[in-house]
Amino acid sequence: MSITEPLYDKLPDGTDVTILPFNSADEAPEELVQTIQDLLNDAIEGGQTYPQLKVLDRKGFLAYYFPNFVAVMVEGKVKNSKEWDSAKNQFLGCFYIKPNYVGRSSHICNAGFLVLPNLRGRKIGKTLGKNYLKLAPRLGYKYSVFNLVFETNQASVKIWDSLGFDRIGRIPRAGNLKGLGYVDAIMFGYDFTKEQTK
Incomplete structure (x- = not known):
């Protein structure tokens, strides 16, 4: 399945935003792909949210973050x-959606979210999360698992709790984070089919 139509939403401060769908990196403008790669590598270097030890080159980035679907939130409508203009429609954040498991369990997806650090506090992450809940089922997924939400990432934990995700597990000492040492991770799950049974 693929998604071609954008979604439209508003941030809590009233700012109009567009969520642009990309079913592969080939569909995305090079400037946008580079922006996402730089943002992910900044998060990896920060050492507190993603588990990778070293920044990713282009091949590694595409294999990890852009093997399937990526949604990009930009300011404005x-x-x-093709109409996106980085000068007029600021990039705000993004997320990927990909299978968490293979084969008979490939209907369970995973996602990874990124928000520009200087824009945090505007509820961009929560708005991305709300739109993830709309897009993942449209791609055919039945359930979502977030494997490693480090408990020290309180902004992320707060988002998933507020959006109705279930805490389905805890992994002790799951990450040796920069400046923090070993911390536990919470596993979050969300059943997309529960919306269909209401």
Whole structure:
């Protein structure tokens, strides 16, 4: 399955935003792909949210973050990626959606979220999360698992709790984070089919 139509939403401060869908890196403008790669590598270097030890080159980035679907949130209302103008429609954040497991369990997805650090506090992450809950089922997924939400990432933990995710597990000493040492991770789950049974 693929998604071609953007979603439109508003941040709590009233700012109009567009969530642009990309079913592969080939669909995305090079400037946007580079922006996401730089943002992910900044998070990896920060050492407190993603588990990788070293920054990713282009091949590694595409294999990890862009093997399937990526949704990108930009400011304003944009009809499609060809109309996106980085000068007029600021990039705010993004997330990937990909299978968490293979084969018979590939209907369970995983996601990874990124928000520009200087824009935190505007509820961009929560708005991305709300739109993830709309897009993942449209891609055919039945359930979501977030494997490693480090408990020290309180902003992320707060988002998933507030959006109705279930805490389905805890992994002791799951990450040796920069400046923090070993911390536990919470596993979050969300059943997309529960919406269909209401």
